[in-house]
Amino acid sequence: MGSYINVPVAPRVQDARRTESIKLYGPDAFEGMRNAGGLTAACLDGVADLVTAGISLSEINSYVLDFAASHNAMPATLGYKGYKGYKGYKYACCTSVNHVVCHGFPNEKKLHDGDIVNVDVTLILDGWYGDSSRMYSVGKPKRAAERLIQVAHEAMMLGIKAVHPGARLGDIGHAIQTHAQSEGCSVVRDFCGHGIGQVFHDSPNILNFGRAGEGLELREGMIFTVEPMINLGRGEVKMLADDWTAVTRDRSLSAQFEHSIGVTADGFEIFTQSAKGLHAPGVKLEEASA
Ligand code: MF3
Ligand code: CO
Numbered sequence: 001m002g003s004y005i006n007v008p009v010a011p012r013v014q015d016a017r018r019t020e021s022i023k024l025y026g027p028d029a030f031e032g033m034r035n036a037g038g039l040t041a042a043c044l045d046g047v048a049d050l051v052t053a054g055i056s057l058s059e060i061n062s063y064v065l066d067f068a069a070s071h072n073a074m075p076a077t078l079g080y081k082g083y084k085g086y087k088g089y090k091y092a093c094c095t096s097v098n099h100v101v102c103h104g105f106p107n108e109k110k111l112h113d114g115d116i117v118n119v120d121v122t123l124i125l126d127g128w129y130g131d132s133s134r135m136y137s138v139g140k141p142k143r144a145a146e147r148l149i150q151v152a153h154e155a156m157m158l159g160i161k162a163v164h165p166g167a168r169l170g171d172i173g174h175a176i177q178t179h180a181q182s183e184g185c186s187v188v189r190d191f192c193g194h195g196i197g198q199v200f201h202d203s204p205n206i207l208n209f210g211r212a213g214e215g216l217e218l219r220e221g222m223i224f225t226v227e228p229m230i231n232l233g234r235g236e237v238k239m240l241a242d243d244w245t246a247v248t249r250d251r252s253l254s255a256q257f258e259h260s261i262g263v264t265a266d267g268f269e270i271f272t273q274s275a276k277g278l279h280a281p282g283v284k285l286e287e288a289s290a
């Protein structure tokens with residue numbers, strides 16, 4: 001019966017995790033997140049100049065690697081989920097093109113005119129994790145793609161704007177879902193936002209759908225991401241054989257934006273805001289800094 005003792009252990013650990021209270025952070029943590037988030041945002045600002053027809057996804061990866069190295073930061077995705085002989089995720093960022101929903105590999109594939117791509121970067125600076133992603137278009141996107149990107153950004157911002165002490169997690173999901181669906185788009189239910197701080201993925205899960213007034217009550221000092229994935233067609237995803245890449249089952253276009261945020265006394269603070277105003281879609285550098 002040597003293994004008997006081991007049998008109940010895993011479920012108990014999971015139970016503990018599920019009921020674990022959510023961390024509340026103070027000013028030092030907010031400062032750490034502001035610095036890490038600001039660096040991630042600056043990195044994503046630089047990606048905007050790179051994204052042109054003919055560039056390979058691996059060139060974006062190299063840029064993120066170099067950017068991190070020259071700013072004393074580490075990309076959190078490198079080696080992520082590695083254990084025993086398995087080395088985990090191998091890249092400094094995720095690049096998800098067109099119908100790829102998330103976690104696309106920055107491989108040798110090239111970007112083409114009309115492609116849309118999400119670049120998702122998490123930089124660790126002084127132990128704090130800044131996690132953010134944006135959509136970029138190569139050349140002039142098709143009208144439908146442009147609209148999808150707009151809706152995904154609006155959905156994220158509406159989710160974020162629902163955040164204040166006393167609000168509930170369901171308010172965030174409800175705001176995101178309602179907007180996406182009112183625009184004829186779908187929410188991907190297989191992925192969600194997450195607590196973040198000095199670890200990459202923490203509790204709670206931040207679902208991109210839900211009912212207003214339901215779920216965990218938000219409190220000042222909570223830190224998490226809001227990162228809805230929105231599809232032009234249906235919301236179902238399919239995993240590719242590489243075990244990472246998620247694509248839309250109907251091969252419709254998918255778009256995502258992500259910010260790391262903190263709950264403040266009267267609302268929220270976005271840690272991953274672009275100093276150049278480049279986070280919102282369709283903003284050109286000249287307009288943003290004007
Ligand atoms: N950055 C993603 C997120 O928003 C996680 C990517 S994990 C990876 O949570 F291993 F796929 F890179
Ligand atoms: Co995230």
Ligand code: CO
Pocket residue numbers: 120121122131132133258
């Ligand atoms: Co991310």
